[in-house]
Amino acid sequence: MDGSSVVLAPSVQELEKQGITKVPKQYLQPNQDSILVSNTTSLPQLPVIDLSKLLCEDAIELENLDHACKDWGFFQLINHGVNPLLVENIKIGVQKFFNLPIEEKKKFWQTTEEMQGFGQVYVALEEEKLRWGDMxxxxxxxxxxxxxxxIPCIPQPFRDNLESYSLEVNKLCVTLIEFMSKALKIKPNELLDIFEEGSQAMRMNYYPPCPQPDQVIxxxxxxDAGTLTILLQVNEMEGLQIKxxxxxxxxxxxxxxFVVNVGDILEVTN
Structure with a gap:
């Protein structure tokens, strides 16, 4: 993105701290698609895949994985093998990071030329709508x-936990791609070889309370444009919606x- 065509959006968390009762106009997005809401159990449920069963060569679970990838492109992964203490420390670290004073977070502020960092870069068009969240x-x-x-400036122990977590999640992605290859009945390394030089990124999102939640997004x-997205939710608030x-x-x-999302690259490859 051309740096001359973007500006830096303000922190939504700081905006919410001001005690606003109405959302600024640039955040309003009232014409959203309707969401399926029901208190019954009749709603379609996201498939749940048990990695421990896959590791034990459970043929039915492999079929379940194949179905989840083809019919949903999403699934929840249980018994994923990532250290539970590490996962909890990541949750705590993310919360503490977003609770840092704004002066501290500004040390990580994005620039108009670079998306890495804290903030929310957006296109500087008059009709551009902002998202209700910090990143x-x-x-x-x-x-x-x-x-x-x-990364070197991230406070400890969050910095070291992020390093460990990124390695663990990378191993998990490799394992999942191996089982996806098996479900597709292709050579074991056919998919892995394509992504041997692949990249990994982490995106942490914070969505503050909003006085008009049905008017924002x-x-x-x-x-997702990548191969696989491994989503960790810090709390059990229902926010993710899948079409x-x-x-x-x-x-x-x-x-x-974890919620796992099959990305565009893997879909095209298949």
Whole structure:
């Protein structure tokens, strides 16, 4: 994106701290698609995949994975093997980071030329709508893609936990791609070889309370461009919505589970 065509949006968290009762006009997005809301169990449920069963060569679970990837492009992953203590420390670290004083967070502020960092870059058009959320985005691998003023400046122990977590999640992605290859009945390394020099990035989102929640959006509707997205929710608030068969369905997050999203690259490759 051309740096001359963008500006830096203000922190939504700081805006919310002012005790506003109405959302500024530039955040209002009233014409959103309707969401399927129901208190019954009749709503379509996101598939749940048990990695421990896959590791034990459970043929039925492999079929379940194949179905989830082809019919949903999403699934919740349980028994994923990532250290539970590390996951909890990441949750705590993310919360503490977003609770830092704005003066501290400005040390990580994005620039109009670079998306890595804290903030929310947006196109400087009069009709451009802003999202109700703050973001901290960093590239973790390959190492040369990292910015020297970001990860080394993250407070401890969050910095070391992020390093460990990025390695664990990378291993998990490799494992999932291996099982996806098996489900597709292709050579074991056919997909992995394509992504051997792949990149990894982490995006942390914070969505503050909003006085008009039905008039804003935290993240625009999109598909992920990468290979796999491993989503960790800090709390069990229902915020993620997935469009299936033309309907937006709210996802009920499971405790100790990741939500996995099959990205555009993997879909095209298949």
């Amino acid at each position: 901290f985005f960093i590239k973790t691998f390959p190492l040369h893609t990292r910015h020297p003023h970001l 935290g993240l625009n509707p999109h598909s 299936k068969d033309g309907i937006w369905i709210p996802i009920r997050p499971l405790s100790d589970a």
